[in-house]
Amino acid sequence: MLVGLGLGPGDPELLTLRAVRLLKSADRVFVPGKLAYDLVAPYAKAEILDFPMTRDESIIKERMRENALKIAPTAKRGLAVLGILGDPNFFSTFSRLCEVMKEMYPDVESRTEPGISAITAFASAAGVSISEGFTVADGREPKSMILLKVRRPAEAVERLKREGYTGFTLVERMYMNGERVYTRDFPETGDYFSVLYARR
Incomplete structure (x- = not known):
């Protein structure tokens, strides 16, 4: 099993109780960088994986395959957790990783556990109330x-x-x-x- 785990916006006190429990019970924990590594450090030893910030699809695909190779042995026999800043369902690399995992290891199940997203964290940090409809996009036309x-x-x-x-x-x-x-x-x-x- 592979779980994409939301770690929240960066404050250690904004990890959910479920996040802490999963980190403690995981057979192995992976993270995409130093900030996520520091967030999970009190609860689990983690391995940092390379998720490059680039628009070059060939590089992204290659790194995703390399990361899948590292994660698969644990996900096949136990619980592998990938801790991601924010929420793994909002503009996250986790969905891209799951696509590659499904191609390479169709027998490995994956799911997500939510974290406090940048959207709700922004409202608190900025002191604004989002009480009406709004659009969230990454520069592309929302689908x-x-x-x-x-x-x-x-x-x-x-x-x-x-x-x-x-x-x-x-x-x-x-x-x-x-x-x-x-x-x-x-x-x-x-x-x-x-x-x-x-x-x-």
Whole structure:
């Protein structure tokens, strides 16, 4: 098993309790740099992997394959954790690594554990309240949308289909009792604690 673990924005006190538990129980921990290394050091010995900051796809692919080779032996037999600053689901190298792992080692399962993302950390650091809709992008045209508090999921999905979205995932009461995940047959009425993901 390979787990992409969010380490938060850089403050050691912003690691989650689950992050600490996973770091302590991992058979091996990997990190992408010195800052992440320092964050996990109180809980686990880690190996720093090279994730180059470049737009050269050939270099990125080569490094991902090299990192997959280092991670695979542990992930095949036990728990390998890759600790990443922020959250492993937001503009993270973890998704790229998982693509390569799936190609090279299709039998290795992978998942993520969330951390405090740069988005929510920014709101606290800047002293701003993000209480209305907003767009997050890395300079490219956004291909997905996230809607919160979706009280009429089926209706929302049909509206987004007309706008060109083709893939949908609805999660209600995530990390709570009664968590439900839908990728089709969306209910007419939804829970207040709901998140709808749509992708073009």
